Every structure is written in C-alpha cells, then in structure tokens.
Amino acid sequence: MHRVYLDNNATTPVLPEVFEAMRPWFGERFGNASSIHHHGQDTRAAVESARESVAELLGCNAPEVVFTSGGTESDNLAIAGLVAAGDHVITSGIEHHAVLHAAKHLEELGCEVTVLPVDGRGLIDPSDVRRALRPKTKLISVMMANNETGVLQLAEEIGKLAAEAGAHFHTDAVQAAGKVALDAKRIACQALSISGHKMHAPQGVGALYVKKGTRLTPLFYGGRHERSRRAGTENVPGIVALGKAAEMAKQAFDRGGQERMSAMRDRLEQGILAQVGEAGVNGDGAPRVPNTSNIHFDHIEGEALVIALDLKGLAVSTGAACSSGAMEPSHVLLAMGLKPERARASIRFSLGKQTTEEDIDFALSIVPETVARLRSISPRYNKQVVST
Amino acid sequence: MTEPNTIAVAMSGGVDSSTVAAMLCAEGHSVIGLTMQLWNQRRLAGREGMPESVQGRCCSLDDVYDARRVAQQIGIPYYVVNHEERFERDVVRPFVEEYLSGRTPIPCSLCNNHLKFDQLLIVAQQIGAERVATGHYARVTFDEARGRWLLKRPADHSKDQTYFLSGLTQKQLSRTLFPLGDMTKPEVRELARKHGLALAEKPDSQEICFVPGGDYKRFIDAYLAEQGESLPDTSGELVTTTGDVIGEHPGIHNFTVGQRKGLGVATGSPLYVIQISGGQKQVIVGGDEHLYSRTLRARRVNLISIDDLHEPMRVAVKIRHRHEPAPARIERTGTDEILVTFDQPQRAITPGQAAVFYDGDVVVGGGWIA
Numbered sequence: 070m071h072r073v074y075l076d077n078n079a080t081t082p083v084l085p086e087v088f089e090a091m092r093p094w095f096g097e098r099f100g101n102a103s104s105i106h107h108h109g110q111d112t113r114a115a116v117e118s119a120r121e122s123v124a125e126l127l128g129c130n131a132p133e134v135v136f137t138s139g140g141t142e143s144d145n146l147a148i149a150g151l152v153a154a155g156d157h158v159i160t161s162g163i164e165h166h167a168v169l170h171a172a173k174h175l176e177e178l179g180c181e182v183t184v185l186p187v188d189g190r191g192l193i194d195p196s197d198v199r200r201a202l203r204p205k206t207k208l209i210s211v212m213m214a215n216n217e218t219g220v221l222q223l224a225e226e227i228g229k230l231a232a233e234a235g236a237h238f239h240t241d242a243v244q245a246a247g248k249v250a251l252d253a254k255r256i257a258c259q260a261l262s263i264s265g266h267k268m269h270a271p272q273g274v275g276a277l278y279v280k281k282g283t284r285l286t287p288l289f290y291g292g293r294h295e296r297s298r299r300a301g302t303e304n305v306p307g308i309v310a311l312g313k314a315a316e317m318a319k320q321a322f323d324r325g326g327q328e329r330m331s332a333m334r335d336r337l338e339q340g341i342l343a344q345v346g347e348a349g350v351n352g353d354g355a356p357r358v359p360n361t362s363n364i365h366f367d368h369i370e371g372e373a374l375v376i377a378l379d380l381k382g383l384a385v386s387t388g389a390a391c392s393s394g395a396m397e398p399s400h401v402l403l404a405m406g407l408k409p410e411r412a413r414a415s416i417r418f419s420l421g422k423q424t425t426e427e428d429i430d431f432a433l434s435i436v437p438e439t440v441a442r443l444r445s446i447s448p449r450y451n452k453q454v455v456s457t
Numbered sequence: 458m459t460e461p462n463t464i465a466v467a468m469s470g471g472v473d474s475s476t477v478a479a480m481l482c483a484e485g486h487s488v489i490g491l492t493m494q495l496w497n498q499r500r501l502a503g504r505e506g507m508p509e510s511v512q513g514r515c516c517s518l519d520d521v522y523d524a525r526r527v528a529q530q531i532g533i534p535y536y537v538v539n540h541e542e543r544f545e546r547d548v549v550r551p552f553v554e555e556y557l558s559g560r561t562p563i564p565c566s567l568c569n570n571h572l573k574f575d576q577l578l579i580v581a582q583q584i585g586a587e588r589v590a591t592g593h594y595a596r597v598t599f600d601e602a603r604g605r606w607l608l609k610r611p612a613d614h615s616k617d618q619t620y621f622l623s624g625l626t627q628k629q630l631s632r633t634l635f636p637l638g639d640m641t642k643p644e645v646r647e648l649a650r651k652h653g654l655a656l657a658e659k660p661d662s663q664e665i666c667f668v669p670g671g672d673y674k675r676f677i678d679a680y681l682a683e684q685g686e687s688l689p690d691t692s693g694e695l696v697t698t699t700g701d702v703i704g705e706h707p708g709i710h711n712f713t714v715g716q717r718k719g720l721g722v723a724t725g726s727p728l729y730v731i732q733i734s735g736g737q738k739q740v741i742v743g744g745d746e747h748l749y750s751r752t753l754r755a756r757r758v759n760l761i762s763i764d765d766l767h768e769p770m771r772v773a774v775k776i777r778h779r780h781e782p783a784p785a786r787i788e789r790t791g792t793d794e795i796l797v798t799f800d801q802p803q804r805a806i807t808p809g810q811a812a813v814f815y816d817g818d819v820v821v822g823g824g825w826i827a
Contacts, residue, residue: 379536393518446579447579
C-alpha cells in the first residue's frame with residue numbers, strides 16, 4: 070500500500086545523512102567518552118562536536134548543552150532540577166504531560182503550582198504571567214511551540230518577565246527545534262528542552278540547555294558525566310545523530326526550508342478547507358510553526374477519521390492517546406475552549422523534512438472524501454441536517 | 458484502501474474473539490481488529506473500599522495487550538476505539554439507577570444494545586467494514602420465507618449468549634457475524650491452539666466486566682462518591698408477605714429477588730426476598746413457596762423472528778442467564794407490554810432482568826421484566 074506519513078509531531082524518520090553519521094558508532098568506532106585511551110578520545114571528540122552543533126542550533130555555548138534521553142527527561146530535569154519544596158511554579162494548561170505531570174509531582178512534594186489559561190487561539194497572555202508572579206516564584210515553564218496545534222508562544226516576553234521577577238524560565242522547545250530559529254540568549258531562558266526524534270534524529274536522545282551559572286540538581290546520581298548534571302555513560306550514536314540533525318536543521322533554515330515547509334502546509338490546509346465545509350483550523354490567527362495543522366471536522370469522531378485514513382495509507386493523529394491506545398479529547402484543545410465534541414472531531418497533520426508535494430496531493434485526494442463518507446454515516450451529522 | 462466485504466472483529470482480548478479474528482483471517486477475509494475502550498478501571502481504584510490496584514477485567518491494559526498481540530500475530534490492522542462516555546451514560550448509570558430503584562439490572566444486554574451493536578457498527582461502517590464479527594455464542598441466519606434475520610441459540614447450549622442479544626434489531630443482525638455459533642468451547646480452544654494463539658488457555662471472564670470481584674454494592678458506593686453524589690437513603694422496613702414488619706434494612710439496592718443471605722433477621726424457617734418495593738423502600742420477605750409466580754410483564758419489547766405479536770403464541774421463556782427456558786404463552790397486552798404466562802410457576806422472577814422468548818432455537822424476541 071502507498072503510505073504517506075503526516076504525523077511528524079509524534080516522531081520523525083531518521084534522515085539518511087543522520088543515519089550515516091551515527092552508523093560507525095555501532096561498529097568500527099566505539100569507546101567510552103570518559104576513557105583516557107584512543108577509543109575514549111575519539112568518542113569524546115565526537116560527543117563534543119555534536120554538542121557544538123546543538124549549541125549552534127540553540128544559540129548558546131557548547132558547555133551549556135546537557136545531553137539527555139529525550140524531551141521528557143529534559144523537561145523533568147529542568148523542572149525538578151530548578152525547584153525546591155516551598156517554591157512557586159507557573160506553567161500553562163497546554164504544556165506537554167512531561168511538564169504538567171512533573172509540575173503535579175512538585176505539588177505533591179510541597180510546591181505551589183499555578184496553571185495559566187490560554188485564549189481561543191492557544192496563546193498565553195504575558196500579563197497573566199505577570200499577575201501570577203509571587204515573591205516565591207522560582208520557575209516559569211511555558212512551552213515554545215505546542216505539539217498539537219503548533220502555536221508559538223510569546224517566549225521572549227515571558228522570559229523578560231521572569232528576568233524582572235528574578236525567576237527561572239524554562240521552555241519546552243521540543244516542537245520548535247528544527248522548525249523555527251531558536252536563540253536561547255534572546256529568549257532569556259535558563260533552560261530549554263529539545264528531543265532528537267522530533268527533528269529527524271533517533272528516539273532516545275535529547276538535550277537540555279542550561280544557562281551558565283544556573284544551579285541545577287541532577288535527576289540521576291552516578292558519575293560526573295555532563296559536568297555532573299546528568300550521570301550515565303553517554304548515548305554516543307544518539308548524540309552524534311542529534312548533532313548531525315541539528316547541523317542539518319540549521320542549514321535548512323539558511324536555505325529557506327521553513328518557507329517551503331509552510332507553503333506545503335498552507336496548501337494542505339487551504340486545500341482541505343476549500344473542499345470540506347464546517348471545518349476550521351485550531352489555533353488560527355496565532356503564529357504557528359511551519360509544519361503543523363490542526364483541523365476540526367465538525368460532526369465526526371476524529372478517532373474514526375484517523376482509522377479510516379490509516380486504512381487508506383495516510384498517517385495522521387488526534388492529539389492524545391490513553392494508555393490502552395484509545396484516543397482521548399485533547400487537553401490542549403479543551404484548554405483553548407473548544408467544546409468536547411469539537412476537540413474530539415479534530416485531527417493533526419504534521420509535516421517533516423521528507424514530506425513531498427506528492428504527499429500533500431495524496432492527502433488532498435483522500436481527506437475530503439473520507440470526511441464526507443464519515444459524515445454520511447454519522448448519526449450526529451444526520452440529526453443536525455434533519456433539524457435544520 | 459479497505460477492500461469490499463471487510464469485516465471488523467470486536468476483540469476483547471479473550472480466547473473467543475481472538476479465535477474469530479484468526480479464523481476469518483485464515484479464511485481469506487480482509488479483517489480489522491477493534492477493541493472498545495469502555496471503562497477506566499483506575500477511576501474508582503482505592504475509593505470507598507474499592508481495591509487500590511486495578512482488578513476488574515473490563516478494558517484492562519492486559520486485555521488490550523492480548524488483543525493487540527493477536528492482531529499483530531495474524532497480521533491485521535488493529536485499533537482501540539474510545540467509547541467511555543457512551544458506556545457510562547448507557548450502561549454504568551442505568552446499572553446504578555436500576556439497583557437504587559430495587560431492580561436487578563443486566564449491563565451486558567445494555568452494552569450489546571447501545572455499544573457493541575450500535576456504536577461499534579457505526580465505527581466499523583465509517584472505516585469501511587460493513588459487517589462486524591464477535592465472539593458471542595449465538596447464530597444469525599436470514600430466513601427467506603419470512604424475509605427476516607433470525608437470532609438462534611448456538612450449537613453449544615451451555616455457552617448460549619442469546620439471552621444478552623435479544624435486543625438486536627433486524628438492521629443490527631443483518632450486519633453481524635457470530636462465527637462461533639456452530640462450535641463448542643473446547644473446539645474453539647482447539648482452533649486457537651491450531652492458530653498458535655498464546656491465549657488459547659486463557660480463562661473465561663465471568664463477572665460483570667466493570668465491577669471488580671463482582672461486588673456491585675461497593676462499586677455503587679465508589680461510583681457515586683466519585684460523581685460527588687451521595688448514596689440516596691433507600692433504607693426501610695423488612696416486611697413479611699402478610700404485612701408484618703419484622704425488621705429494618707440498610708437500603709433496597711442490597712437486595713435481589715430470591716436472595717436468602719444478609720437479611721439480618723433470624724427465624725425458624727428460611728426467609729427469602731420475595732419482592733422489592735422501590736416506592737415504599739420495603740423489602741418483602743417470605744418462605745420459598747412465595748417465590749413462585751406464573752406470570753410476568755415484559756416491557757420495552759424487541760421482536761426478532763416476527764414483526765409483531767398479533768395473537769397469543771406458545772414459546773419457551775428464559776428469565777435469567779442461567780435458566781432453562783420454560784414453556785409459556787405470550788400475548789400482547791399493551792403497545793409496549795407482553796404478558797408471559799408460564800405453564801408451571803417459575804422461581805424468583807426478577808424485575809430488571811430480561812425475559813427472552815424462544816421458539817425452539819429461534820429467538821422470537823425479548824423484553825425487560827417489569
């Protein structure tokens with residue numbers, strides 16, 4: 070079956086160049102970066118060049134990059150590592166569960182947590198951040214780009230507020246890295262999370278930017294790896310791959326990759342909306358990353374649409390899945406004020422570097438007809454048609 | 458692209474539905490596996506005396522895991538579909554309310570009527586599967602002469618599940634397959650082994666899937682507490698059949714017709730619950746002989762083998778899952794009422810249960826005992 074993958078916010082395929090870069094580290098090249106012999110030195114060099122590439126992408130200095138096992142660890146390390154019992158933390162209702170559940174855990178440990186609302190476009194109002202500040206506020210954690218809608222927050226303004234209040238600012242940039250230019254200095258954050266597999270490196274590697282001079286309590290106890298911020302022998306193939314992926318992301322920005330990506334995304338979005346009535350973009354009107362489009366198709370179950378499209382070869386998703394794999398209404402869309410029916414009728418399309426114009430054509434050829442088919446069978450839709 | 462004649466199999470993670478998926482796949486059908494996520498066991502875990510750990514079977518991660526592994530093994534697409542909201546509205550709520558009104562509900566029938574053969578059929582159709590197969594022990598055939606779809610008892614009467622399926626409409630039956638209808642349980646297990654299914658020896662589920670350990674009273678307490686509702690006070694008098702008050706009871710939902718234990722009174726001869734009067738919150742008790750009755754009224758009737766009951770008909774009627782159908786006469790006594798008159802008085806006819814009418818192996822129809 071011809072298959073098209075438009076679920077790159079869930080994970081991305083490893084790019085061939087990235088795979089080539091990491092491949093020697095499964096065989097002919099190996100070593101423990103802490104060893105003093107040749108193998109150790111060779112490995113150390115590879116890890117440190119990868120660190121430089123990531124630093125280049127994030128607009129920081131290499132020693133400020135801590136390699137981790139992925140976005141969730143980076144978020145947890147930042148949140149647990151910057152806060153102590155009794156502190157006050159500000160976050161938002163649309164964060165990834167890696168942040169929300171970590172913050173909930175802090176609450177159980179004796180921290181106070183304020184969860185900020187978002188408006189209908191999915192934007193946090195910086196003046197809400199200001200109002201939530203308290204003398205004990207130690208950390209503000211607000212994501213850069215939302216995984217479900219792609220909506221970009223006003224991170225610089227929030228960073229400025231945090232600096233004025235003497236609080237730390239952490240931003241989960243997992244869905245922003247590789248999609249928009251990042252500049253940790255300009256955002257004025259103390260910590261910023263990225264994940265390898267959301268930017269064409271493999272699963273199991275990520276990084277946390279930690280601003281020089283920031284005190285961070287580690288999650289793991291062990292050796293003095295990563296300047297004592299993350300104990301454990303480095304995942305060398307993964308780190309090398311993340312370095313290569315960061316390098317390629319940077320190059321793509323310089324060559325206008327973002328503009329091409331958003332042109333394709335816009336063609337998909339407008340093509341669908343031109344053919345399907347009673348549908349709309351969630352997060353419309355807010356700045357978004359160039360690869361994401363979250364669309365509600367009223368009167369249908371997003372769950373059935375995802376399955377029907379998968380059976381036709383198109384991989385897309387609804388935002389959230391529970392532990393059994395069943396789909397749940399997205400907490401992000403609900404926080405934006407969508408009615409539960411509309412949240413459940415929403416589908417996320419997310420493009421990757423491998424996405425082609427033909428992929429978009431394919432999606433445009435099957436999405437409208439599938440939505441029409443589902444609506445023709447939907448008891449809810451038919452009831453509505455009869456009553457109007 | 459889904460092929461024409463694609464069949465969706467409702468997979469619970471048990472041996473029956475897994476075998477259905479494997480056999481349809483082996484027969485060359487295009488098959489899609491679907492598991493309905495109906496209830497989140499974690500919701501009530503640890504509340505009001507419910508076990509801390511998740512123990513109920515319904516939609517447990519273990520069952521979903523088993524279903525998914527079978528689908529992967531036989532190489533079919535597999536999806537979990539979320540119907541928790543509908544299940545709560547159409548099965549769990551009515552289950553709680555029936556008990557609180559002094560009746561004894563059967564959630565499995567409600568689940569079949571409102572979820573498995575309603576929502577699941579809709580999802581199946583939306584994803585391109587016109588028919589749904591399940592692991593129920595029952596048979597469905599089309600009767601040319603009558604122009605009707607018939608629901609029939611399975612070859613293995615000891616596994617007969619038609620009692621829970623009597624609410625199915627013609628439209629639902631026309632899109633339903635019961636591939637195990639001609640097989641016995643040992644044959645199904647043998648077939649599962651033949652297909653190399655690791656769960657061939659998995660024990661059958663017995664209890665109501667969302668009630669851990671079968672303790673429905675604890676479930677009702679925990680559910681109402683979770684909903685922020687207090688358990689309504691349904692305590693009242695324990696009354697004999699002759700009207701003498703002999704004690705008090707803590708709430709009518711603790712009782713079911715025919716129950717002997719837990720009445721809290723000691724008398725010379727054994728006492729049974731004869732009747733529960735929801736309105737007066739009375740539990741009427743008496744000797745075994747008072748449990749027998751020759752008639753019952755069935756409401757919200759669904760007819761399957763006939764389009765209407767114009768004149769009285771001789772049938773056999775089953776009044777609970779484990780009941781041998783008893784000879785009776787049925788006649789229409791109202792637009793939504795059928796009077797059942799048994800040849801011999803039946804023990805413990807229980808309001809809230811289903812009365813299902815059989816003509817031999819053919820299910821004529823069924824209704825709810827008023």
